[in-house]
Amino acid sequence: MGRFEYKNRNGNARDVLELEPLEGRVLLSGDLLDWTVITPLPLGLDGVATSVDENSELTVLYLESNTIEYTEADGDIFKISFRLPGTIAFTTNSVDDDGNVAGSKIGIDIMSPKATGSLKITDTNDDVGDGVINIQWLNITGEGFGSIKCPGDIAVLNAEGPLKTIKVDGQIDNAYVDGAIKNIKFYDDVNGTNIIADSIRNITAKGDLNSANILTDQGGVRSISVKGDMLDLDLDAAGEVKTIKVKGNLDGDISVDTLLGRVSAGGDITGISWNVIDDQNQGILGKLKAKGSITIVDLDVQGSIKKIVSGNSNVNGLISGSFSASGEMGSVKVFGDLDASLFSGHMFKSISVSQGDADNAELFVFGMLVDKGIIKVK
Numbered sequence: 001m002g003r004f005e006y007k008n009r010n011g012n013a014r015d016v017l018e019l020e021p022l023e024g025r026v027l028l029s030g031d032l033l034d035w036t037v038i039t040p041l042p043l044g045l046d047g048v049a050t051s052v053d054e055n056s057e058l059t060v061l062y063l064e065s066n067t068i069e070y071t072e073a074d075g076d077i078f079k080i081s082f083r084l085p086g087t088i089a090f091t092t093n094s095v096d097d098d099g100n101v102a103g104s105k106i107g108i109d110i111m112s113p114k115a116t117g118s119l120k121i122t123d124t125n126d127d128v129g130d131g132v133i134n135i136q137w138l139n140i141t142g143e144g145f146g147s148i149k150c151p152g153d154i155a156v157l158n159a160e161g162p163l164k165t166i167k168v169d170g171q172i173d174n175a176y177v178d179g180a181i182k183n184i185k186f187y188d189d190v191n192g193t194n195i196i197a198d199s200i201r202n203i204t205a206k207g208d209l210n211s212a213n214i215l216t217d218q219g220g221v222r223s224i225s226v227k228g229d230m231l232d233l234d235l236d237a238a239g240e241v242k243t244i245k246v247k248g249n250l251d252g253d254i255s256v257d258t259l260l261g262r263v264s265a266g267g268d269i270t271g272i273s274w275n276v277i278d279d280q281n282q283g284i285l286g287k288l289k290a291k292g293s294i295t296i297v298d299l300d301v302q303g304s305i306k307k308i309v310s311g312n313s314n315v316n317g318l319i320s321g322s323f324s325a326s327g328e329m330g331s332v333k334v335f336g337d338l339d340a341s342l343f344s345g346h347m348f349k350s351i352s353v354s355q356g357d358a359d360n361a362e363l364f365v366f367g368m369l370v371d372k373g374i375i376k377v378k
Protein backbone atom coordinates (compact mmCIF):
# COMPACT_ATOMS: atom_id res chain seq x y z
CA MET A 1 0.00 0.00 0.00
CA GLY A 2 1.22 3.44 -0.84
CA ARG A 3 1.00 6.53 1.22
CA PHE A 4 0.36 10.16 0.76
CA GLU A 5 3.28 12.47 1.09
CA TYR A 6 3.05 16.15 1.12
CA LYS A 7 4.71 19.38 1.97
CA ASN A 8 3.40 22.68 3.09
CA ARG A 9 3.77 25.75 0.99
CA ASN A 10 6.11 27.18 3.61
CA GLY A 11 8.46 24.26 3.10
CA ASN A 12 8.02 22.57 6.48
CA ALA A 13 7.58 18.85 6.17
CA ARG A 14 4.71 17.57 8.19
CA ASP A 15 4.02 14.17 9.62
CA VAL A 16 2.65 11.93 6.97
CA LEU A 17 -0.28 10.90 9.10
CA GLU A 18 -1.43 14.45 9.60
CA LEU A 19 -3.74 15.10 6.75
CA GLU A 20 -4.74 18.57 7.86
CA PRO A 21 -1.79 20.92 7.50
CA LEU A 22 -1.83 24.16 9.41
CA GLU A 23 -1.36 26.09 6.25
CA GLY A 24 -0.52 25.61 2.64
CA ARG A 25 -1.76 23.18 0.12
CA VAL A 26 -1.72 19.41 0.01
CA LEU A 27 -1.93 17.30 -3.08
CA LEU A 28 -3.51 13.94 -2.64
CA SER A 29 -4.27 11.36 -5.26
CA GLY A 30 -6.94 9.55 -3.38
CA ASP A 31 -7.78 6.82 -5.84
CA LEU A 32 -4.22 5.81 -6.65
CA LEU A 33 -2.71 4.69 -3.37
CA ASP A 34 0.53 3.52 -4.87
CA TRP A 35 1.39 6.94 -6.20
CA THR A 36 3.94 9.22 -4.71
CA VAL A 37 2.79 12.78 -4.50
CA ILE A 38 5.41 15.42 -5.04
CA THR A 39 4.65 18.99 -4.14
CA PRO A 40 7.39 21.44 -4.95
CA LEU A 41 7.64 24.83 -3.38
CA PRO A 42 5.90 27.75 -4.99
CA LEU A 43 8.21 29.65 -7.22
CA GLY A 44 9.77 32.94 -6.32
CA LEU A 45 9.32 36.05 -8.40
CA ASP A 46 12.23 34.98 -10.56
CA GLY A 47 10.38 31.78 -11.39
CA VAL A 48 12.81 29.68 -9.39
CA ALA A 49 12.05 27.61 -6.33
CA THR A 50 14.84 27.81 -3.87
CA SER A 51 15.42 24.88 -1.57
CA VAL A 52 15.67 21.13 -1.40
CA ASP A 53 14.75 19.65 1.96
CA GLU A 54 16.79 16.53 2.61
CA ASN A 55 15.68 16.19 6.21
CA SER A 56 12.48 14.45 5.59
CA GLU A 57 11.99 10.78 5.02
CA LEU A 58 9.22 11.80 2.72
CA THR A 59 9.81 11.66 -0.97
CA VAL A 60 9.35 15.30 -1.66
CA LEU A 61 10.88 17.03 -4.60
CA TYR A 62 11.61 20.71 -4.48
CA LEU A 63 12.43 22.43 -7.66
CA GLU A 64 15.85 23.96 -7.89
CA SER A 65 15.01 25.63 -11.15
CA ASN A 66 12.07 26.04 -13.43
CA THR A 67 13.05 22.90 -15.29
CA ILE A 68 12.91 19.27 -14.22
CA GLU A 69 13.92 16.10 -15.94
CA TYR A 70 11.41 13.31 -15.98
CA THR A 71 12.48 9.79 -16.88
CA GLU A 72 9.83 7.52 -18.25
CA ALA A 73 9.85 3.77 -17.80
CA ASP A 74 10.61 3.27 -21.49
CA GLY A 75 13.79 5.32 -21.20
CA ASP A 76 12.53 8.64 -22.50
CA ILE A 77 14.00 11.56 -20.64
CA PHE A 78 11.85 14.64 -20.91
CA LYS A 79 12.77 18.13 -19.97
CA ILE A 80 9.78 19.88 -18.48
CA SER A 81 10.16 23.64 -18.38
CA PHE A 82 7.65 26.12 -17.19
CA ARG A 83 7.46 29.84 -17.05
CA LEU A 84 4.66 31.33 -15.06
CA PRO A 85 3.62 33.26 -12.08
CA GLY A 86 2.30 30.53 -9.86
CA THR A 87 3.06 27.05 -8.67
CA ILE A 88 3.53 23.74 -10.39
CA ALA A 89 3.34 20.28 -8.85
CA PHE A 90 4.24 16.91 -10.27
CA THR A 91 2.69 13.67 -9.22
CA THR A 92 4.30 10.49 -10.39
CA ASN A 93 4.29 6.82 -9.57
CA SER A 94 8.05 6.72 -9.10
CA VAL A 95 10.92 8.77 -7.82
CA ASP A 96 14.43 7.39 -8.16
CA ASP A 97 17.12 7.23 -5.44
CA ASP A 98 18.46 10.64 -6.35
CA GLY A 99 15.06 12.18 -5.88
CA ASN A 100 14.46 12.61 -9.58
CA VAL A 101 11.02 12.26 -11.05
CA ALA A 102 10.62 9.00 -12.91
CA GLY A 103 7.91 6.54 -13.74
CA SER A 104 5.40 5.61 -16.37
CA LYS A 105 2.76 8.15 -15.42
CA ILE A 106 2.90 11.77 -14.50
CA GLY A 107 0.25 14.23 -13.40
CA ILE A 108 0.86 17.96 -13.48
CA ASP A 109 -0.96 20.57 -11.44
CA ILE A 110 -0.53 24.24 -12.18
CA MET A 111 -1.84 26.96 -9.95
CA SER A 112 -1.75 30.03 -12.13
CA PRO A 113 -2.85 33.39 -10.79
CA LYS A 114 -2.63 35.00 -14.24
CA ALA A 115 -3.59 33.77 -17.66
CA THR A 116 -0.01 33.78 -18.86
CA GLY A 117 2.90 31.43 -18.64
CA SER A 118 3.97 28.38 -20.54
CA LEU A 119 4.66 24.71 -20.08
CA LYS A 120 7.04 23.14 -22.54
CA ILE A 121 8.01 19.48 -22.60
CA THR A 122 10.81 18.24 -24.83
CA ASP A 123 12.29 14.81 -25.45
CA THR A 124 16.02 15.12 -24.74
CA ASN A 125 17.17 12.01 -26.57
CA ASP A 126 15.67 10.56 -29.73
CA ASP A 127 17.64 7.32 -29.33
CA VAL A 128 15.87 6.11 -26.20
CA GLY A 129 12.18 5.62 -25.62
CA ASP A 130 9.32 6.16 -28.02
CA GLY A 131 9.42 9.93 -27.66
CA VAL A 132 5.90 9.98 -26.30
CA ILE A 133 5.17 11.27 -22.83
CA ASN A 134 2.17 9.85 -21.05
CA ILE A 135 0.51 12.57 -18.99
CA GLN A 136 -2.34 11.36 -16.82
CA TRP A 137 -3.66 14.78 -16.03
CA LEU A 138 -2.84 18.41 -16.52
CA ASN A 139 -4.87 20.53 -14.13
CA ILE A 140 -4.73 24.29 -14.35
CA THR A 141 -6.45 26.23 -11.63
CA GLY A 142 -6.60 30.00 -11.60
CA GLU A 143 -7.29 32.52 -14.28
CA GLY A 144 -6.04 30.54 -17.23
CA PHE A 145 -2.77 29.81 -18.96
CA GLY A 146 -0.64 30.70 -21.94
CA SER A 147 0.90 27.93 -23.98
CA ILE A 148 1.34 24.18 -23.55
CA LYS A 149 3.65 22.12 -25.72
CA CYS A 150 3.58 18.38 -25.21
CA PRO A 151 5.28 15.61 -27.20
CA GLY A 152 2.78 12.96 -26.28
CA ASP A 153 -0.62 12.24 -24.86
CA ILE A 154 -2.66 13.98 -22.22
CA ALA A 155 -5.44 11.84 -20.79
CA VAL A 156 -7.25 14.71 -19.07
CA LEU A 157 -6.70 18.44 -19.40
CA ASN A 158 -8.68 20.55 -16.96
CA ALA A 159 -8.47 24.32 -16.98
CA GLU A 160 -10.44 26.81 -14.92
CA GLY A 161 -9.78 29.64 -17.31
CA PRO A 162 -8.90 30.39 -20.94
CA LEU A 163 -5.95 28.81 -22.73
CA LYS A 164 -3.93 30.44 -25.44
CA THR A 165 -2.14 27.63 -27.26
CA ILE A 166 -2.07 23.87 -26.90
CA LYS A 167 0.28 21.93 -29.15
CA VAL A 168 0.43 18.15 -28.84
CA ASP A 169 2.30 15.57 -30.86
CA GLY A 170 -0.02 12.86 -29.60
CA GLN A 171 -3.55 13.43 -28.52
CA ILE A 172 -5.70 14.82 -25.77
CA ASP A 173 -8.31 12.31 -24.69
CA ASN A 174 -10.36 14.83 -22.74
CA ALA A 175 -10.07 18.59 -22.44
CA TYR A 176 -12.42 20.53 -20.20
CA VAL A 177 -11.73 24.23 -20.42
CA ASP A 178 -13.88 26.73 -18.56
CA GLY A 179 -12.96 29.55 -20.90
CA ALA A 180 -11.99 30.14 -24.49
CA ILE A 181 -9.24 28.22 -26.27
CA LYS A 182 -7.36 30.22 -28.84
CA ASN A 183 -5.40 27.51 -30.65
CA ILE A 184 -5.26 23.74 -30.50
CA LYS A 185 -2.75 22.10 -32.77
CA PHE A 186 -2.37 18.36 -33.28
CA TYR A 187 0.79 17.26 -35.04
CA ASP A 188 -0.06 13.59 -35.45
CA ASP A 189 -3.13 11.51 -36.21
CA VAL A 190 -5.79 11.75 -33.53
CA ASN A 191 -8.33 9.05 -32.91
CA GLY A 192 -10.76 9.97 -30.15
CA THR A 193 -10.76 13.33 -28.42
CA ASN A 194 -13.36 15.18 -26.37
CA ILE A 195 -12.95 18.93 -26.19
CA ILE A 196 -15.34 21.05 -24.19
CA ALA A 197 -14.69 24.79 -23.98
CA ASP A 198 -16.55 28.09 -23.94
CA SER A 199 -15.38 28.75 -27.48
CA ILE A 200 -12.45 27.84 -29.72
CA ARG A 201 -10.71 30.03 -32.22
CA ASN A 202 -8.63 27.57 -34.24
CA ILE A 203 -8.25 23.81 -34.33
CA THR A 204 -5.61 22.47 -36.68
CA ALA A 205 -4.54 18.90 -37.30
CA LYS A 206 -1.55 17.90 -39.41
CA GLY A 207 -2.90 14.39 -39.83
CA ASP A 208 -6.30 12.79 -39.30
CA LEU A 209 -8.63 14.12 -36.64
CA ASN A 210 -11.05 11.25 -36.17
CA SER A 211 -13.73 10.62 -33.54
CA ALA A 212 -13.54 14.15 -32.24
CA ASN A 213 -16.32 15.40 -30.00
CA ILE A 214 -16.12 19.16 -29.92
CA LEU A 215 -18.55 21.09 -27.78
CA THR A 216 -18.48 24.86 -27.30
CA ASP A 217 -21.17 25.99 -24.92
CA GLN A 218 -20.70 29.78 -24.86
CA GLY A 219 -19.66 30.61 -28.39
CA GLY A 220 -18.50 29.08 -31.62
CA VAL A 221 -15.42 27.89 -33.46
CA ARG A 222 -13.72 30.16 -35.92
CA SER A 223 -11.84 27.55 -37.91
CA ILE A 224 -11.10 23.85 -38.09
CA SER A 225 -8.39 22.81 -40.50
CA VAL A 226 -7.49 19.15 -41.00
CA LYS A 227 -4.78 17.88 -43.35
CA GLY A 228 -6.02 14.30 -43.31
CA ASP A 229 -9.50 12.87 -42.77
CA MET A 230 -12.01 14.06 -40.22
CA LEU A 231 -14.30 11.10 -39.60
CA ASP A 232 -16.90 10.45 -36.96
CA LEU A 233 -17.02 14.11 -35.98
CA ASP A 234 -19.51 15.36 -33.45
CA LEU A 235 -19.44 19.15 -33.45
CA ASP A 236 -21.90 21.08 -31.33
CA ALA A 237 -21.33 24.83 -31.16
CA ALA A 238 -23.44 27.40 -29.33
CA GLY A 239 -22.36 30.00 -31.86
CA GLU A 240 -20.97 30.49 -35.33
CA VAL A 241 -18.60 28.06 -37.00
CA LYS A 242 -16.91 29.98 -39.76
CA THR A 243 -14.65 27.51 -41.55
CA ILE A 244 -14.16 23.76 -41.66
CA LYS A 245 -11.53 22.72 -44.14
CA VAL A 246 -10.66 19.04 -44.50
CA LYS A 247 -8.16 17.81 -47.08
CA GLY A 248 -9.49 14.25 -47.00
CA ASN A 249 -12.97 12.96 -46.21
CA LEU A 250 -15.32 14.61 -43.75
CA ASP A 251 -17.89 12.51 -41.93
CA GLY A 252 -19.98 13.32 -38.89
CA ASP A 253 -22.72 15.39 -37.36
CA ILE A 254 -22.67 19.15 -36.96
CA SER A 255 -24.94 21.46 -35.04
CA VAL A 256 -24.24 25.19 -34.88
CA ASP A 257 -26.09 28.35 -33.96
CA THR A 258 -26.73 31.00 -36.63
CA LEU A 259 -23.85 30.39 -39.05
CA LEU A 260 -21.99 27.53 -40.67
CA GLY A 261 -19.76 29.54 -42.95
CA ARG A 262 -17.73 27.41 -45.31
CA VAL A 263 -17.31 23.65 -45.15
CA SER A 264 -15.05 21.98 -47.67
CA ALA A 265 -13.49 18.57 -48.15
CA GLY A 266 -10.95 17.28 -50.65
CA GLY A 267 -12.84 13.97 -50.67
CA ASP A 268 -16.42 13.08 -49.71
CA ILE A 269 -18.68 14.72 -47.17
CA THR A 270 -21.06 12.43 -45.30
CA GLY A 271 -23.26 12.75 -42.25
CA ILE A 272 -26.53 11.88 -40.60
CA SER A 273 -27.64 15.16 -39.09
CA TRP A 274 -26.44 18.68 -39.76
CA ASN A 275 -28.22 21.68 -38.31
CA VAL A 276 -27.93 25.42 -38.44
CA ILE A 277 -30.20 26.64 -35.67
CA ASP A 278 -31.77 30.09 -35.68
CA ASP A 279 -35.17 30.79 -34.16
CA GLN A 280 -35.53 33.83 -36.38
CA ASN A 281 -34.90 31.78 -39.53
CA GLN A 282 -31.94 34.03 -40.29
CA GLY A 283 -29.32 31.29 -40.10
CA ILE A 284 -26.87 30.75 -42.93
CA LEU A 285 -25.05 27.83 -44.46
CA GLY A 286 -22.53 29.70 -46.59
CA LYS A 287 -20.86 27.11 -48.76
CA LEU A 288 -20.75 23.34 -48.65
CA LYS A 289 -18.23 21.97 -51.07
CA ALA A 290 -16.80 18.49 -51.67
CA LYS A 291 -14.43 17.45 -54.40
CA GLY A 292 -16.20 14.11 -54.15
CA SER A 293 -19.79 13.35 -53.17
CA ILE A 294 -22.02 14.90 -50.52
CA THR A 295 -24.35 12.49 -48.72
CA ILE A 296 -26.14 13.89 -45.70
CA VAL A 297 -29.25 12.13 -44.46
CA ASP A 298 -30.74 15.30 -43.01
CA LEU A 299 -29.28 18.77 -43.38
CA ASP A 300 -31.55 21.42 -41.96
CA VAL A 301 -30.92 25.16 -41.99
CA GLN A 302 -33.24 27.54 -40.18
CA GLY A 303 -32.48 30.22 -42.72
CA SER A 304 -30.79 30.11 -46.10
CA ILE A 305 -28.30 27.93 -47.92
CA LYS A 306 -26.03 29.93 -50.20
CA LYS A 307 -24.10 27.34 -52.14
CA ILE A 308 -23.59 23.59 -52.45
CA VAL A 309 -21.05 22.10 -54.86
CA SER A 310 -20.12 18.46 -55.35
CA GLY A 311 -17.44 17.11 -57.67
CA ASN A 312 -15.68 19.07 -60.37
CA SER A 313 -15.05 18.81 -64.09
CA ASN A 314 -12.54 16.02 -63.44
CA VAL A 315 -14.28 14.16 -60.64
CA ASN A 316 -17.87 12.97 -60.41
CA GLY A 317 -19.50 13.82 -57.11
CA LEU A 318 -23.14 13.15 -56.42
CA ILE A 319 -25.42 14.80 -53.91
CA SER A 320 -27.84 12.62 -51.99
CA GLY A 321 -29.94 12.92 -48.85
CA SER A 322 -32.23 15.69 -47.69
CA PHE A 323 -31.22 19.36 -47.78
CA SER A 324 -33.61 21.86 -46.30
CA ALA A 325 -33.55 25.66 -45.97
CA SER A 326 -36.45 27.48 -44.38
CA GLY A 327 -35.41 30.44 -46.54
CA GLU A 328 -33.80 30.60 -49.94
CA MET A 329 -31.73 27.79 -51.43
CA GLY A 330 -29.03 29.52 -53.45
CA SER A 331 -26.85 27.73 -55.95
CA VAL A 332 -26.64 23.94 -56.14
CA LYS A 333 -24.01 22.70 -58.53
CA VAL A 334 -23.51 18.97 -59.09
CA PHE A 335 -20.82 17.34 -61.20
CA GLY A 336 -22.50 13.97 -61.02
CA ASP A 337 -25.99 12.79 -60.14
CA LEU A 338 -28.38 14.88 -58.11
CA ASP A 339 -30.11 12.21 -56.03
CA ALA A 340 -31.27 14.46 -53.21
CA SER A 341 -34.50 15.93 -51.93
CA LEU A 342 -34.13 19.70 -51.78
CA PHE A 343 -36.48 21.78 -49.65
CA SER A 344 -36.83 25.54 -49.66
CA GLY A 345 -39.28 27.68 -47.73
CA HIS A 346 -38.73 30.48 -50.19
CA MET A 347 -37.26 29.69 -53.61
CA PHE A 348 -34.49 27.93 -55.50
CA LYS A 349 -32.04 30.22 -57.19
CA SER A 350 -30.15 27.87 -59.49
CA ILE A 351 -29.63 24.13 -59.73
CA SER A 352 -27.26 22.71 -62.30
CA VAL A 353 -26.26 19.14 -62.99
CA SER A 354 -23.43 18.09 -65.29
CA GLN A 355 -21.73 14.72 -65.74
CA GLY A 356 -24.90 13.11 -64.39
CA ASP A 357 -28.68 13.29 -64.13
CA ALA A 358 -31.42 14.47 -61.80
CA ASP A 359 -33.70 11.46 -62.28
CA ASN A 360 -33.93 10.72 -58.56
CA ALA A 361 -34.09 14.33 -57.38
CA GLU A 362 -37.11 15.93 -55.73
CA LEU A 363 -37.77 19.60 -55.16
CA PHE A 364 -40.12 21.00 -52.55
CA VAL A 365 -41.18 24.60 -51.98
CA PHE A 366 -43.21 25.32 -48.84
CA GLY A 367 -43.44 21.55 -48.40
CA MET A 368 -45.06 21.08 -51.82
CA LEU A 369 -43.48 18.88 -54.45
CA VAL A 370 -42.70 21.11 -57.46
CA ASP A 371 -41.67 20.57 -61.05
CA LYS A 372 -38.02 19.76 -61.65
CA GLY A 373 -37.93 21.84 -64.82
CA ILE A 374 -35.79 24.49 -63.19
CA ILE A 375 -32.90 22.03 -62.89
CA LYS A 376 -30.41 22.66 -65.67
CA VAL A 377 -29.04 19.31 -66.77
CA LYS A 378 -26.08 19.67 -69.11
Ligand SMILES: [Ca+2]
Pocket residue numbers: 075076077123124125126127128129130131
Ligand atom coordinates in the same frame (compact mmCIF):
# COMPACT_ATOMS: atom_id res chain seq x y z
CA1 LIG B 1 13.32 9.79 -26.34
Ligand SMILES: [Ca+2]
Pocket residue numbers: 072074076129130131132133134
Ligand atom coordinates in the same frame (compact mmCIF):
# COMPACT_ATOMS: atom_id res chain seq x y z
CA1 LIG C 1 7.67 7.27 -23.74
